[in-house]
Amino acid sequence: MAQEPGATDSPEGRTAKAPDTSTELSDLATLKALAQPRRQRMLQHLTVHGPATSATLARALGLNTGATSYHLRELARYGFVEEQTEATGHGRERWWRAVPGDRRFPPRSRQSPEMRLVMDELNHHAYAADLELFEQLQAQAQPQMDAGGDPWADAFPYSRGSIRLTLPELRAFFEEYIALLNRYKRPEGNTPPGARTVLTRFLAFPAPDAAPASHPEPHNRTESDPS
Numbered sequence: 001m002a003q004e005p006g007a008t009d010s011p012e013g014r015t016a017k018a019p020d021t022s023t024e025l026s027d028l029a030t031l032k033a034l035a036q037p038r039r040q041r042m043l044q045h046l047t048v049h050g051p052a053t054s055a056t057l058a059r060a061l062g063l064n065t066g067a068t069s070y071h072l073r074e075l076a077r078y079g080f081v082e083e084q085t086e087a088t089g090h091g092r093e094r095w096w097r098a099v100p101g102d103r104r105f106p107p108r109s110r111q112s113p114e115m116r117l118v119m120d121e122l123n124h125h126a127y128a129a130d131l132e133l134f135e136q137l138q139a140q141a142q143p144q145m146d147a148g149g150d151p152w153a154d155a156f157p158y159s160r161g162s163i164r165l166t167l168p169e170l171r172a173f174f175e176e177y178i179a180l181l182n183r184y185k186r187p188e189g190n191t192p193p194g195a196r197t198v199l200t201r202f203l204a205f206p207a208p209d210a211a212p213a214s215h216p217e218p219h220n221r222t223e224s225d226p227s
Contacts, residue, residue, distance in 0.1 A: 024104045028115055031105075033078045035122035038063065039071050043080060044129055046098040048197065051084050053093050072096050130201055152196060162207065170204065177202055 025031055033039065041061050046052060052060075054068040061068070075081040076096070084095040111119060134156070141153035165173060181200060 023101060024106060026106050026110075026115075028112075028118065030078045031115065031118045031122065033074055034080065035118050035125070036071070036074075037125045038067065039075055039080075040122075040125050040129060042068065042071055043075065043098055044133065046081065046096065048133070048199070051095045051097040053095055055093075127203075130199075133199075155198075174202070174204070 025034070038061070042057050045057060045060055049060075054065050054072055057063070057068045057072075058065045072081060076083065079101075080099055081096050082099050084097050105119065106115070108116065108119075138156050141150070141156070163173075
């Protein structure tokens with residue numbers, strides 16, 4: 001699934017080894033808190049745009065500040081966001097930021113029927129939000145591209161393909177992908193000028209089984225006449 005900041009998910013529902021500690025989200029209440037569509041949108045906004053106040057989120061997402069304040073408190077309760085304690089220069093405003101982390105989910109074989117429903121809902125909203133954001137940003141970049149302006153306006157690489165793998169090879173493939181991501185991760189202080197946050201998504205799944213081939217009738221078949 002498309003997970004929260006810094007998280008990655010393997011075909012088995014676990015991540016490859018990462019330098020920092022990982023947390024498995026197996027508590028049903030925590031998963032339900034995360035699966036709430038408005039909270040998913042708020043987390044995405046905090047990940048893409050950085051820290052924000054409840055009023056900022058309300059304006060950006062078309063919500064009221066009462067709703068955003070409530071959802072922020074719930075997200076903070078389960079460790080997905082935290083209040084920014086550093087001075088912001090904006091008086092008594094409360095600023096919130098997403099908490100990055102290596103968050104893992106139980107493999108489907110270990111999920112209860114209720115947990116599967118929650119995970120399916122979470123995945124559905126996450127995938128839909130990712131696609132909507134990709135198309136939105138691509139559309140916004142088109143005028144800049146046409147004007148020959150921002151070079152990032154053409155920065156939308158994507159790939160679709162298929163490969164034939166065994167299950168162990170698929171797991172190894174995924175771990176190599178995670179290793180590549182970790183190779184490019186670096187502290188904020190080491191980020192070079194001109195760098196921007198780039199959202200990455202990985203999705204792989206086995207193709208449907210081939211339809212059974214139609215078998216021609218044997219030439220020597222005989223049938224009885226019921227009459």
